[in-house]
Amino acid sequence: MIKNKRSEYLIKGTKENPRHICGISGGKDSSALAIHIKNTRPDIFEKLELFFTDTGSELPEVYEYLDKMEEYLGKKVLRIKADINSKHKFIVVDGEDDFNPFDEILSKYNGYLPSPRVRWCTRIMKIETMEAWVGSDYCISYVGIRADEPMRDGYKSKGKNKNDNKNIVSVFPYREDNLSLSDIYRILENSEMGLPNYYKWRTRSGCYFCFYQRMVEWAILSKLYPDWFEAARKYEVQHSDRRDYTWVKNNSLEKIKLNADKTIIRYLKKQYKKVNECDLVHNLDQMIEMVQRNEIRKFIDSWDLKKLHDADGENKEGCTVCAI
Ligand code: SF4
Numbered sequence: 001m002i003k004n005k006r007s008e009y010l011i012k013g014t015k016e017n018p019r020h021i022c023g024i025s026g027g028k029d030s031s032a033l034a035i036h037i038k039n040t041r042p043d044i045f046e047k048l049e050l051f052f053t054d055t056g057s058e059l060p061e062v063y064e065y066l067d068k069m070e071e072y073l074g075k076k077v078l079r080i081k082a083d084i085n086s087k088h089k090f091i092v093v094d095g096e097d098d099f100n101p102f103d104e105i106l107s108k109y110n111g112y113l114p115s116p117r118v119r120w121c122t123r124i125m126k127i128e129t130m131e132a133w134v135g136s137d138y139c140i141s142y143v144g145i146r147a148d149e150p151m152r153d154g155y156k157s158k159g160k161n162k163n164d165n166k167n168i169v170s171v172f173p174y175r176e177d178n179l180s181l182s183d184i185y186r187i188l189e190n191s192e193m194g195l196p197n198y199y200k201w202r203t204r205s206g207c208y209f210c211f212y213q214r215m216v217e218w219a220i221l222s223k224l225y226p227d228w229f230e231a232a233r234k235y236e237v238q239h240s241d242r243r244d245y246t247w248v249k250n251n252s253l254e255k256i257k258l259n260a261d262k263t264i265i266r267y268l269k270k271q272y273k274k275v276n277e278c279d280l281v282h283n284l285d286q287m288i289e290m291v292q293r294n295e296i297r298k299f300i301d302s303w304d305l306k307k308l309h310d311a312d313g314e315n316k317e318g319c320t321v322c323a324i
Contacts, residue, residue: 013137013167021049022142023130024069024077026062027205028195029144029174032187034073036173037142039187048142050077051133053126054093056100057207059225063096065196072193082129084108089132101125102207106235113235113245115211131168139168148180181314200300203309208232211247216267218248219260220305223296229257264291271308280304 013019022037024030038045050073052066066077082101083091093099105124106113114121143154154170174183188194196205201220202213208221209232222229233253236246246252256263265288272284281302282290290299299305 013134013139015138018138018140018169019049019134020044020047020140020142021051021134024050024052024066025205026052026058026065026196028184028188028199029146031065031069031193031196032184032191033142033144033173034069034075035187035191035193036177036179038073040177041173044142045075048075050075051130052077052079053129054079054081055102055121055125055207056081056098057102057209058205059198059202059208059228061196061198062205067095068193072191080129080133082125084124090129101129111235111243111245113211113247121207134168136167141168141170143170143172144174145172146174146180146184147178195306199306200303201305203314209235209247215248215251215256215263218253218256219263219267220296220300222253222257222260223264223294224300229253233257261291264296268308271311274311275307279307 022030022034024034034045034048034050037048066079070077079093079095080090081093081099082105083089083099084101084105091099102121102125105120109120112118141154145152145154154172174180179187185195198205201224202217204210204212206212208225208228213221218229221232232247236244236253248256268284268287268291272287277283281304282299287299287304290296
């Protein structure tokens with residue numbers, strides 16, 4: 001059910017008594033942060049508003065993980081969607097629902113797909129939606145940037161004009177507590193939440209068509225979720241201005257699908273050389289056979305692909321707001 005009365009959800013935040021908010025992306029860092037705050041700052045956790053800016057194009061595994069988190073934390077994760085045609089510019093939805101803000105905004109942009117250079121998706125569906133939800137309330141925003149990520153910035157509130165007080169102040173509990181990547185894994189393991197399932201094959205959270213995903217991730221998407229892949233492909237060809245856009249520069253999804261097996265196998269061969277075989281469940285020949293026999297689900301369920309992804313370190317590409 002869609003609800004759109006802003007006042008129904010908002011607790012007014014003042015300078016003296018600000019709101020406490022924490023954006024959950026469905027990724028490991030923000031999820032572990034909610035758990036960490038619950039464990040270490042129970043007084044804050046009690047008043048903490050957890051929110052998820054839902055693009056309407058998230059992987060099913062993201063929604064599953066959010067549901068699991070709500071159960072574990074005993075707290076709702078408010079699902080907020082951009083709604084450019086509504087008065088408040090956002091709506092709050094109950095769980096997973098069919099409203100797709102991406103499609104609405106895309107048609108406003110005449111089918112011009114977002115890209116790393118023109119990332120309207122993040123700006124409109126994540127940042128502006130969050131700002132609309134917060135309004136002019138004073139907020140403390142808890143951000144999952146770690147102690148081992150000195151180069152990353154959190155969201156910076158601009159205020160209505162440059163002389164305004166900034167009403168959203170970011171704080172970084174991981175940095176305050178000197179926590180790095182291994183600590184995040186430990187928090188998730190200890191909580192028994194574990195990692196979201198999509199980490200078995202993808203390196204980041206976000207939309208199923210995210211242009212930041214690697215070629216091998218597109219290839220696996222075509223195998224695991226052919227309907228989603230097809231939906232992404234349609235965006236490349238259905239444009240009111242009849243121009244061609246592609247998610248991957250100079251490469252159509254049609255071509256990527258045709259070469260999916262080759263792409264995955266090439267990736268396996270390259271990454272296999274970088275890892276210790278003893279850490280893997282399957283050897284290279286077994287992995288290749290599973291791809292050729294279309295047993296990709298069985299292969300990724302072993303988490304071997306994540307181990308191969310990890311050989312390159314953490315994927316730092318992508319939009320930080322989507323990953324927060
Ligand atoms: S996940 Fe990718 S496509 Fe989705 S909003 Fe973020 S940058 Fe855009």
